[in-house]
Amino acid sequence: MSLYEVSHVSRRYGRVGTAGSVLAVDDVSLSVEPGQRLGIVGESGSGKSTLVRMMAALDAPTSGEIRFNDEVVSRRAERDLGDLRSSVQLVFQDPRSSLNPRMRVGAIVTEPLRSRLLRASGQVPLDHRARLAEVLESVDLPIEVADRYPHELSGGQRQRVAIARALAPKPQVLIADEPVSALDVSVRAQVLNLVRDLVAAHGLTLIMVSHDLTVVRHVCDSVVVMRHGRVEEQGPSAQVYGEPRSAYTRELLASIPTFRVT
């Protein structure tokens, strides 16, 4: 059984026919198996973030259906989403805006554990201090950062905090939306290594969105290429990168800056 089953999902912003109405996601179908590491790539405006937001039930499709663990999660009341909320966690692009600047790191990381919705699902660790120490260690941060505020940390450290918060409720699925594009190239490698190790260690299913194909190739075993809200190509990484079928994928691959030494 697939973990995620996305069938014929579309999302339109604005009313049909009005100016500014955009079909952000257009009839997308895909499935995610447990343990899969799926990369979703495309340019700005290709609908990749809208798609994962719907998969995380942060947004609802205008048509189509999303099933998680064989239950329909699209267009469901928040109180019935307990299973999904505790099993699916997100990491966003810019940790400066995804971490509350007025909370200390310790409070940020344990916040999901205090959610009534998540506690109700019964799978969430109850000893917050122990869990905090555990997840900070797993993202290679010293326990002392628990007393710090996000602004006192570097970009790479902040993104580690965001990852620690995502791991705290022991999720099955980690959705990362451009987790390294706000980071320096040198910090990018550290964070990617960390994501790779954590996914392996905890047996997580990973869904990673990026405009950077090299990043996705490193971490993911399968890839969906999106363009104008539609799936342009999907398949195992080796195939999409090795023998891309679509001209657009080839264009994306050719755009990656590689060393030019003369």
Add this chain to the structure above:
Amino acid sequence: MSPLLEVTDLRVAFGRSHREVVHGISFALEPGERLGLIGESGSGKTVTALAVMGLLAENAYVSGSVRVGGRELVGLRDRDLAPLRGQAMSMVFQEPMTALDPTMPVGRQVAEVLLLHQHLGHGVARGRVIEVLAEVGLEDPERVADAYPHALSGGQRQRVVVAMALINRPDLVICDEPTTALDVTVQAKVLNLLDAELDAVGASCLFISHDLAVVSQLCERVLVMLDGDIVEQGSLAQIFNSATHPYTRGLVATARLDAVEPGERLPTVEDYYQRQVRR
């Protein structure tokens, strides 16, 4: 030939405590040359660029020497510096959305650069602006000129910023992470554009980036900056094949994602260079 830009023992410190962030760096840029400046966030790349342009805030203390075309800029009053900015030297910023004024059509913003330095009628200026917008590869330049920044895509906005930087055919263009905020495909197009336009104008370029792969698209020579010092400089081939500083070797390794087998652990700078613990 004397260098176009000559920076000697440049120091920049901030605030009441005079905390120094650039520690006496020196480098030179020949006419027509393109020089890359790489390093991580916080290494002092942007502060160096702003010091050259004389754009640092008032709490900055600059010492040393910055000469452009033989003329000393450090210590120059703002009113003597202003005529040079946008004329002899110009800058392409990282984030076009903040570099452009959101309340003004982009055509007028490009024209402003022109009118500040040349006495032209507005009609003539507009014609020239449309020309330049077309040169930087914007389709339908008339429409773009009348559009506000928010109505343009990221790539289009950055083309407008490039047009502003090049319209007066400056001798020196400083590009500060000009493609970091852009998608890969757009990045490739903007880099090609910069390459062609710098050649067309014959400008020298100081190109700042944290990504060595991006720098290698445009520059022949590279400076490596670490915590306010230039720790290495050399041709791209030298930096790439036989870097002497471990930090440089680390940067080269991290920029080469394509050289690592998928799924393998990626090299990090720390594999090569352990920074002294600060704070």
